[in-house]
Amino acid sequence: MNLHINQKRSLWWSLSGLVIGLGIVAMAISWQQFGAPLRPGLDFVGGTRLQLTHVCTLTESCTEEISLDEVRQVLADQGLESSSLQLLGQDRQTLSIRTRNLDVDERSTLQANLEETVGPFDINSTQIDTVGPVIGQQLLASGLLALLVSFAGIVAYLSLRFKLDYAVFAIVALAHDVLITMGVFAALGLVLEVEIDSLFIVALLTVVGFSVNDTVVIYDRIRENLKLHPERHIRDVVDESVNQTLARSVNTTLTTTLPLLAIVLFGGQTLKFFALAMIVGFLSGVYSSIFVASTLLTLWRERSGQIYGSGEDAPDDATTDPDAPTPAEQV
């Protein structure tokens, strides 16, 4: 298998552009609907979420599904008509209610009324999340700060190890991955009502860390090949470097997404979408390092007249001559 990625540059870029464009459309629609680019979860808008599960030791309480109408009635009595309801679990015995921010007395009243109406709940399976709006802002602020700091750290490190233009395109590829992941989740928010929580921010940051990892391996190869073959055209060098690292890119992405897939399949409710966000990000990351970061670097070098390697790209410790004896101990 041999990819001539630089031949079809515009195709790869259009593909990315299309997906990002769709994502931006989804984010725009979300913005209209929720005032945020993605459907914000409890962590960001504040509110109260109650998850209650029937006690199933009493047989009569678990013979039928929890009646949502009854629950709605209870909510309406407390003036909480605008709350959202969900039944969870295979036997539909778990009720998840999301309301505006309730104080402790309102919450107790609601729980007591629900107990009375739809039957006894298991205290050990109850989950309560109450988040004030302040907390969400703090989360978002600290998440964005972490994102910017890691961007800056990565640029600094790559500029040090490579050259600035490498770093810039690595960041472009990064932004590409973040945009695609956000776009996919904006669409999921519109279609499946998937909400994003603070873990989504964590997933994005992990994607950032890992997507660069992929790009760096390819860059590392380009740097090495430029040093070995200063007479070759940048286009060929990049093509060859991508092909040489292709198996590694695919394998590493696979081995990384396999455990995440296991989390999606077997992990709990909380982690499912967290893992899915990372899978989307990693797949987009492997695509962007192969088809975007490398081709942009080629274009830039062609435009700026650096068609042939000058050997400047490589720091002293980068590689050795392939035929030099390696410092190995002979068996």
Next chain:
Amino acid sequence: MAKYQAWLALILALTIGAVTLIANSLLSENPLFPTSLGLDLRGGSQLTIQVQPTAAIPTITDREMEAVQSVVEGRVNGLGVSEAVVQQLGNDQLLVQLPGINDPQQAERVLGGTAQLEFRAQKAGTEQQLLVENEILQEHLADLAQVQANLPPTGAIDDATQAEIDAIQADITISEAAILDLFEPSELKGDKLTDALARPGNGTQWEVVIEFNNEGANDFAELTKSVAGTGRGLGIFLDNRLLSAPRVDVQYAELGITGGNAVISGNFDAVSARDLEIQLRGGALPLPVEVVENRTVGPTLGRDSIQRSLYAALVGLALVLVYMAVYYRLPGILADIALVVYALLTWAAFVMLGVTLTLPGIAGFILSIGMAVDANVLIFERTREELRAGKTLYRSVESGFYRAFSSIIDSNVTTVISCLALFFFGAGLVKGFALTLGLGVLVSMFTAFTCTRTLLFVVLGMPQFRKPEWFYPGISRLTAPRSATP
């Protein structure tokens, strides 16, 4: 060869050590390093408390935070939750973790709420009024209980009943205000109260001991002197609601109760005495606090999470192991061994560092399993390239390691940079994830360069394993034409 044997011995020793540590932490009665589970795994409540500045205290300094924290800690202790943790978050927040609590409502009530405690002397000539007002209040409360008990089981309240409830609530408020009005406002507020304690008194009765600071002691002496022996009460109000109105014995008419200590006794049982104690202590908070976040997870849900994560981890690990063995053959199997060693070492590191395991933390660990093989993949791919170039097996493996080195370093450093950013700027759960992932990346670099390497060269030292086919299926076809041309 001797060098590799030494390495092998070291890896073996580390692995055995790790297994021993893990086994000890899981199975022993009192382990060396107890595993601490986050509340999302063991169940419990995590509350974030926001301390609000007041006109009197416009900026909240560390000193104030300290005071609030000590009071909150006192309240937490009052809840009787073992292993509760109170930490300061940022400049004006406290994080309270209450493992295994089964009444989050009570916790939130006790911890939050802006308590305003005030001791007031009853006005002269209001004895009868107080009795009457109190009777009225009790009636209202009884009415309310009655109405609520008679609510239809469907929970549907018609407008008439709702109006009735609202009316009773309004009456209660009026009554409370009327009672408050029977007492003289005073300077003796909660900030002068240093402690309150419920203790068994005579027989089955309980009593509450209160203690004031110096200024409070003087105020208290004044107050008690004014009502001593008159039959009038000393009203203790929390948020303008009468908690208790104890009378003061005539023997204190001369000087009041001095020394800043007093005992409130009366119709207390253990529960009501304890309630009063907690309320009094809560009233001693110098600043208003508010619970702005409450995350409560039932213990059953936590156990469920652990089980699911364990499945996910094992399945994820198995998938990676199978994939590596199938794709990379012999080196893949060696990488698998290294991966298991990696998993054990990382887990042992968590145990030793006392990392609190949270759900995202476990996710970080599972993810790091997938990332850990990356270094191996880089090395093996390089080895294959060298084999294709017609080098001997030994030389290919050697230069595979040598050449993959810079890629491995560069690519892992970027991940570590992200983890550092997450760790230093993220909050609770995010921190756990960053820590486990970052630690995992560091350990994986170590295992790739020591464990995989050692195993490979040990294997290469045995003639029966020196078959390029086992390293690269189909390599003979690729290199055969080459060897025909000089």
